[in-house]
Structures are given as C-alpha cells and as structure tokens.
C-alpha cells in the first residue's frame with residue numbers, strides 16, 4: 001500500500017479542567033497556561049517539520065478552537081478555512097462532568113471509573129435536563145435539534161455522531177487533495193482512531209491520546225491507514241499517555 005494522503009489529528013492542549021483533574025466532556029473549559037504552551041510547541045514542531053494545511057476541522061469547544069488558533073499562529077495560516085462542528089466535541093460525560101476523576105475513583109472504585117472512561121459501550125450516569133450543567137442551555141447548541149443533545153455518551157455514541165461528519169465533510173476534503181488538520185478531543189479522537197485502525201472494543205480501552213501531540217495518519221487512496229505516528233519522541237508520547245491513563249486512579 002502506498003500513502004496518498006496525510007491527515008493530522010491533534011488533541012487540544014491541557015485545559016483548566018484537565019489541570020484540576022475534572023471530567024470535562026461538553027463543559028466549555030478554557031486552555032490552562034500549560035495548555036497554551038503545549039499548543040504553541042505543537043505549532044512550532046509542525047512548522048519545523050514543514051507541515052502545511054489547506055483546511056481545518058474542529059469542535060465547538062474553545063479548548064480545541066484555541067489550540068487550532070495557536071497552531072495557525074505558529075504556521076502563519078490564519079486564512080485557513082475552519083469548519084467547526086459539535087460532532088467533533090468531546091464525548092459527553094453526563095453526570096460526571098465537573099467531578100474530580102481521582103475522587104470519583106475513590107468513591108466508585110478504579111475499575112468502575114475505567115469502565116466509564118475507556119470502555120466502548122458503558123455510558124456514564126446521565127445528566128437531567130433540570131441540571132445546571134445541561135448542555136442545551138449553552139449558546140453553541142441553540143440552533144441544534146434539542147432532542148440531539150446528549151444526556152451522556154459512551155464512546156460508541158460518540159463514534160456514531162462523529163462518523164457522519166467524517167464521511168460528509170472530512171472525507172470529501174481529503175479526497176479532493178486538501179491537507180487536513182483536525183483539532184479535537186481525547187475521546188472524539190479515540191473514536192476516530194478506533195474507526196481508522198479498525199481497533200477492537202477491547203483494544204480501544206487501552207488507548208489514551210495525549211494533549212497537543214500531533215498524530216499523523218498516512219492514508220491510501222481508499223483512506224485506509226498505511227502508517228500512523230506521533231510527532232515527538234516515543235518516550236515523551238508514552239509518558240504523556242500514561243499520565244492521561246492514570247488520571248482516573250484513586251490517589
């Protein structure tokens with residue numbers, strides 16, 4: 001198989017919720033100071049390696065949008081068309097949103113929290129419409145069919161709402177020869193990686209995507225991966241992945 005297209009995925013830099021180890025989901029957390037630095041460093045790395053893009057896709061959450069902006073800043077390409085969609089949002093963490101991950105593990109056990117965080121089809125507890133955290137009240141979703149707003153999502157639900165956007169918007173861009181950059185989230189990207197790499201439901205439980213490390217997919221003419229790799233040293237990537245995995249462990 002020979003590679004015809006190159007696609008770059010990036011999870012946003014550290015958010016203030018990541019910093020405090022809180023479940024975030026559709027909560028619109030900002031980047032932390034560290035997250036800003038991570039995004040700038042990722043942009044510099046892409047520049048050093050001569051990456052260029054023709055179009056970018058992101059979610060409607062500011063941590064991904066701002067990460068993309070910082071990459072554009074470093075790459076000097078603010079002219080880039082940017083398409084935002086809720087379909088690239090982080091997985092909706094339902095009633096866990098705003099709770100501390102380590103404390104939740106102390107309360108419910110590490111194994112339950114790992115199921116909520118990394119299983120394919122076990123959803124977190126749902127949010128009620130009356131809850132102050134209900135996403136339907138957020139401005140981003142006012143024009144959206146309110147019946148589509150999730151009360152919570154497992155990874156399977158996330159994949160099911162991300163893939164239509166992949167097929168309808170991202171695939172045509174790649175196939176038309178555009179160099180595509182996607183700035184999204186730990187779990188919306190895990191879903192995409194599961195689809196691209198055809199990973200099993202078991203394999204996906206061990207996949208953790210680090211913040212602001214560009215993940216390159218070289219794709220053949222049918223958009224099947226020829227190879228994929230992070231830009232950055234293998235040790236750095238492994239340490240960052242382990243850090244993400246351990247966030248849901250009781251301290």
Ligand SMILES: O=C(O)[C@@H](CO)OP(=O)(O)O
Nearest residue numbers: 022023024025090117186
């Ligand atoms: O809280 C979240 O929304 C996600 C990403 O930060 O966390 P996790 O890695 O626990 O799935």
